[in-house]
Amino acid sequence: MxxxxxxxxxxxxxxxxxxxxxxxxxxxxxxxxxxxxxxxxxxxxxxxxxxxxxxxxxxxxxxxxxRKQKREGYIRFTNQGFSGELRRFNITAKVLELDIRKPTEEVAENLNIDLTDDVYYVKRVRYISGQTLCLEESYYNKSIVTYLNHEIVQGSIFDYISEGLGQKIGFSDMYMHINKLKREEAELLELNEGDPKLFVETIFYLNNAQPFDYSKVTYNFEQSQFFFQSTGYSL
Amino acid sequence: MxxxxxxxxxxxxxxxxxxxxxxxxxxxxxxxxxxxxxxxxxxxxxxxxxxxxxxxxxxxxxxxxxRKQKREGYIRFTNQGFSGELRRFNITAKVLELDIRKPTEEVAENLNIDLTDDVYYVKRVRYISGQTLCLEESYYNKSIVTYLNHEIVQGSIFDYISEGLGQKIGFSDMYMHINKLKREEAELLELNEGDPKLFVETIFYLNNAQPFDYSKVTYNFEQSQFFFQSTGYSL
DNA sequence: GAGTGGTCTAGACCACTTA
DNA sequence: AAGTGGTCTAGACCACTCC
The missing domain is CATH 1.10.10.10 (Winged helix-like DNA-binding domain superfamily/Winged helix DNA-binding domain)
Structure with missing residues (x-):
């Protein structure tokens, strides 16, 4: 250190x-x-x-x-996105799917790989103190994230990648939308079709700018209380 | 410099x-x-x-x-929140209300002032290339932001505060929710009641940690495409 | 004017990547 | 082994705040 x-x-x-x-x-x-x-x-x-x-x-x-934040119960948005902060809360995950497959064009584009390359596909619902928090679909470049199993996927995949696989995680790009829930999403999140959703796509890069994870997360709007801190007003 | x-x-x-x-x-x-x-x-x-x-x-x-971002058309979330970035886009504002009033308890709490102090209240709808972007209600501590008029409020209030009034803007706290539009909000944003909304409360502080602006912004979900970049994965 | 934060330098030494 | 980024130091000097 x-x-x-x-x-x-x-x-x-x-x-x-x-x-x-x-x-x-x-x-x-x-x-x-x-x-x-x-x-x-x-x-x-x-x-x-x-x-x-x-x-x-x-x-x-x-x-x-x-400097102290006033309000409690908000999930803090940090440099690592929301996920870094989620450890502070009581988060569990239910794995719906886990397999190796070929990427769609969208996935291949975002991971900067070929349509013939392999990706790990993981679909999870995550819970915060017993209630649904989000629905998550992730695609990992298999040539970087060489192995995943149910046990790993149940916990923190990122800890495994940095500690287990010795990969250095670098930075990430996040794209955020607001929209309405589709029927399947609503069912998994135990909400109603047409309810609001926060939809976040994130591309995670290694240290050397190689993308290794493309994930799409749909948040339960009832649990979606986020907190940001800005520092320094420049320009 | x-x-x-x-x-x-x-x-x-x-x-x-x-x-x-x-x-x-x-x-x-x-x-x-x-x-x-x-x-x-x-x-x-x-x-x-x-x-x-x-x-x-x-x-x-x-x-x-x-490092370059791939997608176009997203509003970048910077250190100054979204507002800093909005200059890059063609943003206009329609002022609905502008007056001096006493704060509600909520406002007094967030601005850290007394119920007997004065605040400037500003209500605006902001447009991005002709379409509604957001509905904004702001409360300014009048002992800091000593004067506002329609002309100032039509443009960038922050430029005026830092340049015109010589105040040093420090940092800010943002609280974000997802919810459904109420009828009045929907009308002003030209959307339907019950549509999704992104609701952001921000408290802006001066250099010396004194809050001077508490604002509540409701974003049009159709225009709400935001982009975040994270740097460095630590911990 | 005293106190305190902030910039800038020159150079030693270390850590990682690439080949 | 060579190249390149990154940490750390000691000290000069500057900018702002508070009394």
Whole structure:
């Protein structure tokens, strides 16, 4: 673990431990430098990381302060999309389908592969505290995600990819629509046809920009409470 | 303008000018350092800024590459929420109401003010290439946003706040729901009652964490195509 | 004007990719 | 092994806030 990550983590921990409220001031930079035996740049980098995460804000000439969200019960949208955050909640998954198949044109296009290549197809319904949260269809490039089984698919596929397969996950593109539920979707989500839906397509890329996962997720509108934090107004 | 911002802007410009495609490699760091007469850290900072914006990605030991989104016609979700990006599109606004009033409890809570303080209330419908995009109700803390009129409200209120009033905009919290349109909303958006809606509440803060704008926006689901880019998978 | 955050530099050293 | 990105340091200097 890098030094600035470690410092960031420790600062975060003290915010949590001491239950610091919105607006509380953190120690000044110089203090943090001696406390963590690090240079100014390193501490700044740690602090900027926390700012990016929305945990603190810095005011030039004044200090570093704690930032806290007010409302509870919202799923936070992070750098990893919604899925990263879902660990905090009690999420379970029911696997409906899992097989190896040839991609459709749409899938091949998004995964940047050939129609003759193989993909893993996974269809799941995910539940949050007993209620349906979303319906998810994912396509994994089999030449990257070489093996999947029911057990893996029941849990966090991403943990498996990064830890089990040693692949480095890079970034992702998300496309979001609002629309009405079709009959089949409504049944699986235990809602009515024509109800609102949040539809999100995501393409996940490795470190080296190779797409490995294309997924289409339909969210239950009743559970769809999301929270975003923006940092820094530029331009 | 800061040196690293300037460098970032120039690099961005060359990507646009030379129409560089996804995966194209940029000059190596050393080259950029001499080209822009800057230290490694400064160039790195510029490059990281562009990475955060989703324009490039860096692969350790390999190089810096151009990142491009595939699909057209989506509204990009940026650090400033959707509104920042809307300038790229042809957006107009029709002002329905504009007055000074006392806040409701909900508004007072979100703006962190007293029930006896004054707020500016603005209600607008915004159009994108002739079609309704969203219905927007905003409450501005009058002790910060001291003056508004019809002309200002027709354009970009944020430009006015930062340039006209000299206030420094800091960060924001966004809360998002999916739901069904009520009758009045449907009429204003030229849709049908019960149609899906994307409902977004945003609290905008100044630099010093004082909230100055609480706004509630209902998006037309037919126009609601949003695009997000995530960078870096951590944890 | 004192205090505090933020930029910038030059250079040492490390980590990963490519071949 | 060579090339390239990334971390870290020490210190100079600048910009903003608060008293």
């Amino acid at each position: 890098l030094k600035y990550e470690e410092i960031a983590q420790k600062i975060e921990q003290t915010i949590v431990d001491k239950k610091l409220e919105q607006g509380k001031k953190l120690p000044v930079l110089e203090h943090l430098m001696t406390e963590f035996q690090a240079s100014k740049s390193t501490v700044m980098k740690a602090v900027s990381l926390l700012e990016k995460k929305g945990l603190i804000y810095q005011v030039r000439g004044s200090g570093i302060f704690v | 800061l040196k690293y911002e300037e460098i970032a802007q120039k690099i961005e410009q060359t990507i646009v000018d030379k129409k560089l495609e996804q995966g194209k490699k940029l000059p190596v760091l050393e080259h950029l350092m001499t080209e822009f007469q800057a230290s490694k850290s400064t160039v790195m900072k510029a490059v990281s800024l562009l990475e955060k914006k989703g324009l490039i990605y860096q692969v350790r030991g390999s190089g810096i590459f151009v």
